[in-house]
Amino acid sequence: MKGVFAAAWLIARKDFTIEARSREIIATAVFFAVACVLVFSFSLVDEGRAPDNVAAGVLWIGISFAGTLSLARLFERERAHDTLRTLLLAPVERPAVYLGKLLAVVMLMAAVGAVLLPFTGFLFDQAVLGAAPGLAAVILLGIIGYAAVGTLFAAMLGRSRSRDVLLPVLLYPMSVPVLIAGVRATSALLDAAGPDWAAARLWIGVLAAFDVVFLTLALWTFEAVMEE
Amino acid sequence: MNSRLETRGLSRRYGRQRALIDVSLTCNAGEAIALVGPNGAGKSTLLSLLSTLARPTAGEILYDGRSASAWGPSLRGRIGSLGHEVSLYPELSARENLMFFGQLFGTPDVTDRVARALRLSGLESRADSPTGTFSRGMRQRLAIERALLHAPDILLFDEPFTGLDEPAAEALIARLAAARIEGAAIVFSSHDFEHAERVATRVAMLSAGRLTSLGGLDGAGSLRERYRAAPR
Amino acid sequence: MGSIALLVAAAIMFAAAPWMIMRAPQESTMGLIQKIFYFHVPAAFTMFVSAFVSGIAGAVYLVRRSPRAERITAAAGELVVVFGAIVLLTGPIWARKAWGVWWQWDARLTITLVMWLIFVAFLLLRKYGGPGSEPLSAAVALFGMANVPFVYWSVNIWRTVHPTTNVVPSLGPGMREAFWWCVAAYLLLYVALLAARAKLEAQRVALDELHFEIGAD
Numbered sequence: 001m002k003g004v005f006a007a008a009w010l011i012a013r014k015d016f017t018i019e020a021r022s023r024e025i026i027a028t029a030v031f032f033a034v035a036c037v038l039v040f041s042f043s044l045v046d047e048g049r050a051p052d053n054v055a056a057g058v059l060w061i062g063i064s065f066a067g068t069l070s071l072a073r074l075f076e077r078e079r080a081h082d083t084l085r086t087l088l089l090a091p092v093e094r095p096a097v098y099l100g101k102l103l104a105v106v107m108l109m110a111a112v113g114a115v116l117l118p119f120t121g122f123l124f125d126q127a128v129l130g131a132a133p134g135l136a137a138v139i140l141l142g143i144i145g146y147a148a149v150g151t152l153f154a155a156m157l158g159r160s161r162s163r164d165v166l167l168p169v170l171l172y173p174m175s176v177p178v179l180i181a182g183v184r185a186t187s188a189l190l191d192a193a194g195p196d197w198a199a200a201r202l203w204i205g206v207l208a209a210f211d212v213v214f215l216t217l218a219l220w221t222f223e224a225v226m227e228e
Numbered sequence: 229m230n231s232r233l234e235t236r237g238l239s240r241r242y243g244r245q246r247a248l249i250d251v252s253l254t255c256n257a258g259e260a261i262a263l264v265g266p267n268g269a270g271k272s273t274l275l276s277l278l279s280t281l282a283r284p285t286a287g288e289i290l291y292d293g294r295s296a297s298a299w300g301p302s303l304r305g306r307i308g309s310l311g312h313e314v315s316l317y318p319e320l321s322a323r324e325n326l327m328f329f330g331q332l333f334g335t336p337d338v339t340d341r342v343a344r345a346l347r348l349s350g351l352e353s354r355a356d357s358p359t360g361t362f363s364r365g366m367r368q369r370l371a372i373e374r375a376l377l378h379a380p381d382i383l384l385f386d387e388p389f390t391g392l393d394e395p396a397a398e399a400l401i402a403r404l405a406a407a408r409i410e411g412a413a414i415v416f417s418s419h420d421f422e423h424a425e426r427v428a429t430r431v432a433m434l435s436a437g438r439l440t441s442l443g444g445l446d447g448a449g450s451l452r453e454r455y456r457a458a459p460r
Numbered sequence: 461m462g463s464i465a466l467l468v469a470a471a472i473m474f475a476a477a478p479w480m481i482m483r484a485p486q487e488s489t490m491g492l493i494q495k496i497f498y499f500h501v502p503a504a505f506t507m508f509v510s511a512f513v514s515g516i517a518g519a520v521y522l523v524r525r526s527p528r529a530e531r532i533t534a535a536a537g538e539l540v541v542v543f544g545a546i547v548l549l550t551g552p553i554w555a556r557k558a559w560g561v562w563w564q565w566d567a568r569l570t571i572t573l574v575m576w577l578i579f580v581a582f583l584l585l586r587k588y589g590g591p592g593s594e595p596l597s598a599a600v601a602l603f604g605m606a607n608v609p610f611v612y613w614s615v616n617i618w619r620t621v622h623p624t625t626n627v628v629p630s631l632g633p634g635m636r637e638a639f640w641w642c643v644a645a646y647l648l649l650y651v652a653l654l655a656a657r658a659k660l661e662a663q664r665v666a667l668d669e670l671h672f673e674i675g676a677d
Contacts, residue, residue: 014320082313083316086374089304091303092301162589225595225596227281
């Protein structure tokens with residue numbers, strides 16, 4: 001019998017293999033996120049200048065929209081040929097399937113984040129390089145929290161009618177703390193007067209706590225929720 | 229001596245709909261039960277419940293005398309399941325699909341077994357083509373191999389003959405007979421009476437969620453006749 | 461029977477409430493509008509109680525698949541939306557008078573709005589998700605409940621304009637009776653509604669069974 005992490009890694013690796021061949025999700029997610037950021041920029045920029053502290057918000061909107069898209073597409077793949085069914089039949093604790101998909105989603109969203117961060121920094125003239133490690137940590141922790149809830153919901157919604165519209169409807173209110181903490185931490189690190197590490201640490205704490213609580217809840221409820 | 233598979237008063241509801249009502253049957257090692265009935269009779273639901281993908285709303289299922297929760301995830305290593313959909317990744321090749329599922333199911337000597345499976349299914353020449361390019365029949369043959377790869381002793385197949393041409397159907401009949409001899413318990417549903425009666429040792433008739441009859445076969449041609457004669 | 465008695469009791473309390481509220485002294489700066497407080501705060505309190513009831517019932521349902529837990533999750537979830545609507549409608553009326561704006565991004569308002577949205581999503585899921593979305597909605601209720609401290613925490617660190625919790629102890633003696641009377645009335649109404657709704661759900665299921673029995677045989 002396979003261990004939970006080994007099985008999760010197998011599943012994630014399978015998703016990476018498929019994605020490497022078609023590059024469909026990563027391309028559409030990145031492009032969509034960039035388009036989002038541009039649209040928001042057009043609406044916010046006035047007389048050639050953006051209001052202060054807008055970059056962080058726009059970045060996180062882009063990441064979360066791209067995240068919802070990635071989640072939907074990733075699970076649509078499993079649903080199209082009913083492969084999720086066979087994954088759940090594996091002789092391993094069912095949360096392994098959750099972990100594998102979570103890893104795949106996190107990697108996809110991290111790729112989007114890696115593109116969006118310099119892009120928004122460029123557009124809004126933000127000092128991204130100076131606080132790069134801090135920003136990377138914030139984005140990663142935020143992505144994990146968002147994906148922890150999103151993966152569970154997307155997996156559960158696989159069989160539901162109206163699943164396309166229900167995922168954002170369920171996920172956005174639920175991930176409000178991630179978005180608030182993510183934006184505030186990013187904003188603190190991009191502060192014109194130099195990165196505000198104290199504030200950033202506070203918000204990183206909120207993100208980490210959210211990640212732990214919701215990852216645990218998701219792992220605990222996954223089996224119960226995936227059983228028909 | 230416990231039956232390999234036993235259901236007691238098994239019921240399953242989906243909202244307003246009652247898919248299964250009070251179904252009790254047993255299937256022992258070496259037996260093959262054919263589930264027969266019109267669409268919506270509950271055949272797929274019963275197979276779903278037996279493979280632990282769905283939970284009953286009433287009743288219980290025992291595997292060698294113990295419940296699924298008593299066994300834990302290792303029980304699924306003994307189950308070989310075939311659903312309505314082929315459940316293969318179209319972007320991956322036949323070999324990659326088998327290797328992935330084989331490894332996930334903890335199959336020992338997985339590379340050798342995958343090679344053997346590709347040979348047995350006649351798909352060796354297309355082993356490295358994406359399964360998305362396969363015909364329905366080819367995918368069905370591959371799905372059957374995937375279900376048998378980890379040498380399960382409980383086979384739960386939903387319409388296994390779908391899309392198979394005559395040689396492939398003969399091959400499947402032979403595989404299932406061999407599995408039976410090795411002590412597997414088989415429960416399968418089929419609309420294909422001619423082939424089904426060559427696999428089955430007993431027939432369970434389902435109608436509107438209820439088990440209306442469960443008995444042995446007596447001679448070729450009798451399955452279709454029995455089905456036609458059965459009350460609805 | 462029990463729910464009817466509760467409903468009658470709640471009705472009596474609500475009938476008496478306006479008298480109690482009018483008897484309470486007027487707050488010096490706000491005038492009459494402040495009396496919305498007697499509707500707004502108990503409604504908010506009840507809304508959060510309901511969110512916890514729904515979340516806990518959801519957890520029980522996920523573990524035990526008990527139909528009773530399912531009914532309570534559903535009924536309590538609906539009531540979060542009902543009482544939340546009262547809070548979100550009465551709050552801005554007060555806010556306009558007290559602070560000059562309809563809305564402020566502070567902890568309490570934001571968490572109320574977010575909780576309300578989570579449970580509106582809960583209802584949408586139950587309505588449009590098709591059969592078999594009960595375990596899913598139970599998880600949503602559970603996650604919503606777990607989210608309460610996080611939303612509160614994050615918005616609290618962010619902004620605070622809302623009157624702080626000491627509003628209750630600092631109420632003048634005449635006000636305190638009216639306030640607690642209204643809280644009791646709301647909670648009584650809540651329990652009555654919850655019981656009635658859960659019972660309605662049980663009857664709906666029983667009707668389905670009957671409908672099926674008759675149809676099949």
